[in-house]
Amino acid sequence: MSDDLTPPGKKKFGNVMIIGLGMIGGSFAKALKERGLATLYGVDRRESELTLGVSTGVIDFHGELTFDCVSKMDVIVLATPVRAMESVLHDLKPLLSSHTLITDVGSTKGSVVTAAQRVFGYMPTHFIPGHPIAGAEKSGVLASNSKLFEKHMAIVTPLPDSSPVLLDRLHRLWHAVGADVVSMDVEHHDHVLASSSHLPHLLAYTLVDALANGDRSQDIFRFAAGGFRDFTRIASSDPVMWRDVFLANKEATLSTLDHFTERLADMRTAIEQGDGASMFGVFTRAKSARDHFLRLLEQRTKGGQKEVRPVSVSVLPASVIKGEVSLLGDKSLSHKAITIAALSDGVSEIRNIDLTGDVRITTQAFRDMGVVIEEVAADQLRVHGVGRRGLKAPIAPINVHQSRESLYLLLPVLAGQTFSVSITADDVLQQRPMSDLFSLVRKMGGEIVSEVEDCLPATLRPKSPTNLSFEMRSGSERLRMAAFLAALYSPQVSKIKLDGQTLSHCEVLLRHFRLDVKGDSEGFELPSSPLVGSDIILSGDEHETIWLVLLATLLPGSELVICNAGLDSDAYALLSFLQSIGAEVALPSKSERGLYEGNVQACFAELKAFSLTNEQSYQFRDELPLLCVAAAYAKGESRLQGINTLPYQYEDRVLALADALKQMGVACRMENGELVIAGSVPVGGELDCAGDDKLALALLAIGARSQQVVKVNDCQKLLEEFNELESVTRQLGFHCQVTK
Numbered sequence: 051m052s053d054d055l056t057p058p059g060k061k062k063f064g065n066v067m068i069i070g071l072g073m074i075g076g077s078f079a080k081a082l083k084e085r086g087l088a089t090l091y092g093v094d095r096r097e098s099e100l101t102l103g104v105s106t107g108v109i110d111f112h113g114e115l116t117f118d119c120v121s122k123m124d125v126i127v128l129a130t131p132v133r134a135m136e137s138v139l140h141d142l143k144p145l146l147s148s149h150t151l152i153t154d155v156g157s158t159k160g161s162v163v164t165a166a167q168r169v170f171g172y173m174p175t176h177f178i179p180g181h182p183i184a185g186a187e188k189s190g191v192l193a194s195n196s197k198l199f200e201k202h203m204a205i206v207t208p209l210p211d212s213s214p215v216l217l218d219r220l221h222r223l224w225h226a227v228g229a230d231v232v233s234m235d236v237e238h239h240d241h242v243l244a245s246s247s248h249l250p251h252l253l254a255y256t257l258v259d260a261l262a263n264g265d266r267s268q269d270i271f272r273f274a275a276g277g278f279r280d281f282t283r284i285a286s287s288d289p290v291m292w293r294d295v296f297l298a299n300k301e302a303t304l305s306t307l308d309h310f311t312e313r314l315a316d317m318r319t320a321i322e323q324g325d326g327a328s329m330f331g332v333f334t335r336a337k338s339a340r341d342h343f344l345r346l347l348e349q350r351t352k353g354g355q356k357e358v359r360p361v362s363v364s365v366l367p368a369s370v371i372k373g374e375v376s377l378l379g380d381k382s383l384s385h386k387a388i389t390i391a392a393l394s395d396g397v398s399e400i401r402n403i404d405l406t407g408d409v410r411i412t413t414q415a416f417r418d419m420g421v422v423i424e425e426v427a428a429d430q431l432r433v434h435g436v437g438r439r440g441l442k443a444p445i446a447p448i449n450v451h452q453s454r455e456s457l458y459l460l461l462p463v464l465a466g467q468t469f470s471v472s473i474t475a476d477d478v479l480q481q482r483p484m485s486d487l488f489s490l491v492r493k494m495g496g497e498i499v500s501e502v503e504d505c506l507p508a509t510l511r512p513k514s515p516t517n518l519s520f521e522m523r524s525g526s527e528r529l530r531m532a533a534f535l536a537a538l539y540s541p542q543v544s545k546i547k548l549d550g551q552t553l554s555h556c557e558v559l560l561r562h563f564r565l566d567v568k569g570d571s572e573g574f575e576l577p578s579s580p581l582v583g584s585d586i587i588l589s590g591d592e593h594e595t596i597w598l599v600l601l602a603t604l605l606p607g608s609e610l611v612i613c614n615a616g617l618d619s620d621a622y623a624l625l626s627f628l629q630s631i632g633a634e635v636a637l638p639s640k641s642e643r644g645l646y647e648g649n650v651q652a653c654f655a656e657l658k659a660f661s662l663t664n665e666q667s668y669q670f671r672d673e674l675p676l677l678c679v680a681a682a683y684a685k686g687e688s689r690l691q692g693i694n695t696l697p698y699q700y701e702d703r704v705l706a707l708a709d710a711l712k713q714m715g716v717a718c719r720m721e722n723g724e725l726v727i728a729g730s731v732p733v734g735g736e737l738d739c740a741g742d743d744k745l746a747l748a749l750l751a752i753g754a755r756s757q758q759v760v761k762v763n764d765c766q767k768l769l770e771e772f773n774e775l776e777s778v779t780r781q782l783g784f785h786c787q788v789t790k
């Protein structure tokens with residue numbers, strides 16, 4: 051019978067007996083009872099716990115280990131200390147029938163399975179062990195809490211012969227009290243828990259005992275600060291329970307204790323020798339690992355739901371842009387700089403770096419693989435590079451969450467390491483084919499396996515690398531950087547053929563870190579030589595630069611100077627195109643590094659209508675929404691060809707912008723894949739960017755000279771990507787007002 055089809059009059063899980071009505075048994079009973087899911091019977095060797103159990107509403111009835119009582123149970127839960135379970139099973143054996151699910155909550159699993167095998171001579175199919183990963187340092191039925199298991203994990207450790215129907219019931223039971231259920235094999239469970247739970251309890255008990263019995267114990271406890279209290283809370287746990295755990299999980303505890311003892315000895319040596327660098331390395335890695343772990347835990351306990359508060363941004367018309375600004379480095383450049391610095395030999399200082407949003411994901415991934423990364427200031431990092439092959443195997447899969455940028459940088463780097471590693475992502479990025487990237491990894495000679503072809507999650511296995519020869523079929527800057535990183539692992543020289551964009555930040559960055567990248571618009575040759583740690587100041591965000599230039603062009607009276615521009619050839623070409631249609635823009639000249647670096651200046655100018663060829667539409671695909679706004683304010687009819695041949699995400703964005711223009715009273719239409727926009731003054735009003743930051747900036751630009759205020763909704767992503775929006779616009783004297 052399925053547990054969901056409960057007959058009328060019977061509770062969902064029927065009769066449940068808890069043997070050992072202490073803190074955990076009591077909490078489980080209370081959770082089921084409060085939810086009306088079962089009739090609860092308690093058994094305990096202490097009568098007082100049962101009486102308290104009934105009077106505080108934790109259970110319905112005293113139970114008994116008699117045939118009459120046991121045979122009517124649907125579920126029996128063993129919740130005594132682990133070493134008492136064998137004698138309980140012994141008492142139960144003659145009373146049991148195979149329809150009853152027997153499970154336990156013990157902190158060790160191997161010993162419970164062995165106990166059952168000793169009692170029954172085999173592992174009964176209806177005994178399926180379990181373990182909630184929730185608890186406290188308290189004990190006894192009065193400490194029970196019906197919410198204890200909510201949003202915590204419950205591990206089940208089925209054996210090959212376990213009854214599938216009863217296993218399903220066990221899952222449902224834990225799920226019903228709010229736990230997330232995971233399945234694990236017994237041996238793995240005991241090793242993992244030995245490290246994550248048993249060792250910390252051992253250390254806490256030993257520390258308190260060592261200090262309590264030392265010479266200065268009075269003062270040590272008198273002057274103990276919060277750290278001591280935090281570290282030793284679990285030394286108040288029940289001694290019987292923990293003695294049983296260490297007797298029951300001897301081998302796994304010894305192995306994690308040995309590993310820890312070695313690391314403690316290293317730390318002792320570091321202190322003895324005054325080796326601050328080693329200490330610093332351990333402390334930074336540990337801090338970042340713990341911060342990361344706490345963030346994950348917080349996400350889990352919040353049910354994985356980040357609270358998203360809708361944000362709108364309004365641009366107030368009749369403003370001007372006046373003044374000088376420096377912009378923060380863009381996020382994609384920030385990801386790249388961290389990656390290259392981590393793979394360099396030696397220390398790099400990166401300034402003007404954007405450390406917000408998903409840049410943290412790339413940073414964390416390298417920290418998880420042993421790179422020490424210090425946050426010197428809000429926009430400055432010091433990266434202690436470990437060399438191209440110096441990363442250490444992470445203890446868990448690398449998770450890129452929702453960041454494609456992190457994924458494209460990390461995958462080729464991981465494929466070049468000598469260890470096996472898995473890489474995963476949040477649901478939105480999982481199961482999305484990324485054939486270009488996976489094929490790049492295979493071209494480097496890497497082995498990558500995934501359940502769904504060319505999708506995450508995936509596992510990389512070390513293989514001997516081959517010389518990379520890669521032809522880019524798109525102008526994607528992300529893939530270009532991925533290919534350059536892949537080239538770092540070729541035995542000799544790599545060749546990368548390009549399609550489009552002559553100069554990008556990718557090769558400029560690599561050259562800055564002393565890699566001799568040779569190449570031109572056709573393609574590149576990269577040597578297999580080390581990267582050298584270097585200091586760098588990242589130039590200002592190009593997309594924000596172009597947006598500000600457009601605003602200055604549209605707003606009469608504007609005079610804008612952006613001091614720290616660093617334009618690649620596409621950004622330079624786009625600003626030159628704006629010049630060609632009438633914009634008054636002064637551009638910096640080419641620096642030695644090949645970028646156009648220095649000041650960009652702009653002031654008001656009247657724009658002429660223009661035509662974009664198919665090729666130009668593709669080249670400017672990232673900035674097409676801004677060009678559509680330019681067309682809306684230009685005199686005459688502009689034509690943008692080849693919109694229907696763009697990759698779908700760019701086409702969608704242009705079409706969304708065309709809709710917004712229509713809504714603002716600007717005439718535009720599609721004619722054979724060509725977008726035609728007739729310049730006129732937009733009306734103003736409320737628009738929605740559907741969470742797209744690039745679209746949001748363009749929609750705000752529509753409001754530059756509109757008749758009424760333009761308010762753009764759904765701007766959370768925009769503020770995440772351009773978190774200086776308010777401060778920069780305020781500094782330049784025009785107002786973007788953020789409302790939550």
Ligand SMILES: NC(=O)C1=CN([C@@H]2O[C@H](COP(=O)(O)OP(=O)(O)OC[C@H]3O[C@@H](n4cnc5c(N)ncnc54)[C@H](O)[C@@H]3O)[C@@H](O)[C@H]2O)C=CC1
Nearest residue numbers: 070072073074094095130131132134156157185186189190
């Ligand atoms: N305390 C915690 O945070 C967690 C404990 N566990 C596991 O849960 C089990 C119970 O732990 P707690 O509830 O914390 O302990 P507890 O001390 O609060 O409860 C244990 C109960 O078992 C009873 N008991 C002992 N021997 C018995 C026997 N032979 N027959 C009948 N009753 C007997 C005791 O009288 C007591 O009421 C242990 O196996 C422990 O490893 C699992 C997860 C968390």
Ligand SMILES: O=C(O)C(=O)Cc1ccc(O)cc1
Nearest residue numbers: 157182183184185186187247
């Ligand atoms: O009190 C705490 O922080 C714990 O660690 C609780 C705990 C104790 C034992 C377990 O098997 C599982 C969880």
